[in-house]
Amino acid sequence: MLHKIIEIAKEAGEIIREGFQTNFEIEYKGSVTNLVTEIDKKSERHIIDFVRKEFPSHSIIAEESGNDFRSSEYAWFIDPLDGTTNFAHGLPIFSVSIGVRKNDETIFGVVYDIMQNKMYAAEFGSGSYMNEKKLAVNSTDKIEEALLVTGFPYDIARNPDNTIERFVAFLKKARAVRRLGSAAIDFCYVASGVFAGFWEAKLSPWDYVAGDLIVREAGGIVTDFDGKNLTPNSVQILASNGILHKQMLEIIQGTR
Ligand code: IPD
Ligand code: CA
Ligand code: CA
DSSP, X not given: OHHHHHHHHHXXXXXXXXXXXXXXXXXXXXXXXXXXXXXXXXXXXXXXXXXXXXXXXXXXEEXXXXXXXXXXXXXXXXXXXXXHHHHHHTOOOOEEEEEEEETTEEEEEEEEETTTTEEEEEETTSOEEXXXXXXXXXXXXXXXXXXXXXXXXXTTTTOOTTHHHHHHHHHHXXXXXXXXXXXXXXXXXXXXXXXXXXXXXXXXXXXXXHHHHHHHHTTOEEEETTSOOOOTTOXXXXXXXXXXXXXXXXXXXXXX
């Protein structure tokens, strides 16, 4: 099954790569900051058609077409293009993210970093890989030496949720903080040891189901802002190398 997920993520990635910097249609999802392109939809259609053909009984939770719940114990969480704003502006940082849960456990996570041709994949209990390379989080144990990454929700202007205060608190404590624009890639860079931590105040399950497993299988920790393990209802997400998790939670809690 993992090979099939990797294959379909690659095919969706091809659709996106071919569409990059072409004259695609853009629509707004409620606000002028929240975009969806015809390429997001094309990619999602391709992945859903595949799941429906190969696994007709499985549930699907997909960003652009919503929920299709079935009685199966398997559920697919699909972000057909994570990093749409980057994609729409010609910045080559975006991905395809597919996570599969069986009952209450994520069993597969796949993130395809399209423009770098890097396929990140994890299977529960079997580690995380980028292409053939096994991944491991870094061992940074001082926040002053940590390179961190974050993201901001589309409704930041209306629903700040202390996002700015939290960002400032980390800026003052860490070596540096980045904002790449694809949450799925942020998780993969934590799993690869590039970033010591990633937090974001408002994510959806298609953004994090795959990335969560990829980080945990690389030896990291992923929780919500209360320190609880993620469920598909989680919103506030902290992923780290494990060593800095408690310290990052304290910084987050200090800005609540
Ligand atoms: C977004 C990206 C971004 C994050 C946003 C997400 P989308 O996903 O992952 O990095 O900051 O919160 O919504 O809309 O490009 O799939
Ligand atoms: Ca997303
Ligand atoms: Ca998306």
